[in-house]
Amino acid sequence: MKLYYAPVTCSLSPHIVLRELGLPFELVRVDNRKKMTQDGRDFMTINPKGYVAALELDDGTILTEGPAILLYLVDLVPHTDLAPPTASRERYRLQEWLAFVNSEIHAGLAPLFDASLPAAAGERFRAKIRKRFDYLEGVLARQDYLMGERFGVADAYLYTVMDWCRLFAIDLAHWPALSRYSERIGARPAVREARDAEGT
Incomplete structure (x- = not known):
């Protein structure tokens, strides 16, 4: 997975959760003003909404919006203490x-x-x-x-x-x-x- 982030933004919360869960991931910094990634890509082609956080899954799917990303991450790890069971x-x-x-x-x-x-x-x-x-x-x-x-x-x-x-x-x-x-x-x-x- 790749987490697209910018410092002092809400993308810190999925970053924390990725580390809490011990999941493997790559951090990709985004310049919020220029809308460019650290490796020179146009961030608008990754997330047309134009803001972080964005999570790129291993199949290339992009998931956006912090609360959705947080729930997705905890559901990758069954029985985690970071969230109650689904449908409870x-x-x-x-x-x-x-x-x-x-x-x-x-x-x-x-x-x-x-x-x-x-x-x-x-x-x-x-x-x-x-x-x-x-x-x-x-x-x-x-x-x-x-x-x-x-x-x-x-x-x-x-x-x-x-x-x-x-x-x-x-x-x-x-x-x-x-x-x-x-x-x-x-x-x-x-x-x-x-x-x-x-x-x-």
Whole structure:
């Protein structure tokens, strides 16, 4: 498999999961501005949507969208602790968390990367994120991870997008449980290996 990635993007979450699962893969860096891969290919021919993450399977099929890639990866390894079994009630709870992280945290923070965003609009996005973090603070004050006491794929995704807060002057210290959660995940060997490989 090949994981197309760019540093400081959501592609870090499948990168973490690939390492957590011990799956063989090749990293291919993408220049997000030029839409070119490190080996000189037009990334738009790989993913016409124009963004990472993209996972190229061994048969050449391209899978995109982070939550779909995460679920695909965990299903390659039967009985992994990173996700509940397919069709179980807890698996739907996992999908609920992935949807929340995708639509509320990822989509809530992503506009802040736009340097031309008016200050008032930026503050509206920050205010909404603060409310979502208030909710997560309540959850993570009661349990170590989104699904309970075990790290899983939704945690890899939330950790990845929460890490962007450092770029936008959003101090996680305002949410102590969330801050401890981020530190706990950041200390995992697979997370450190992924970040080292990406230079972040």
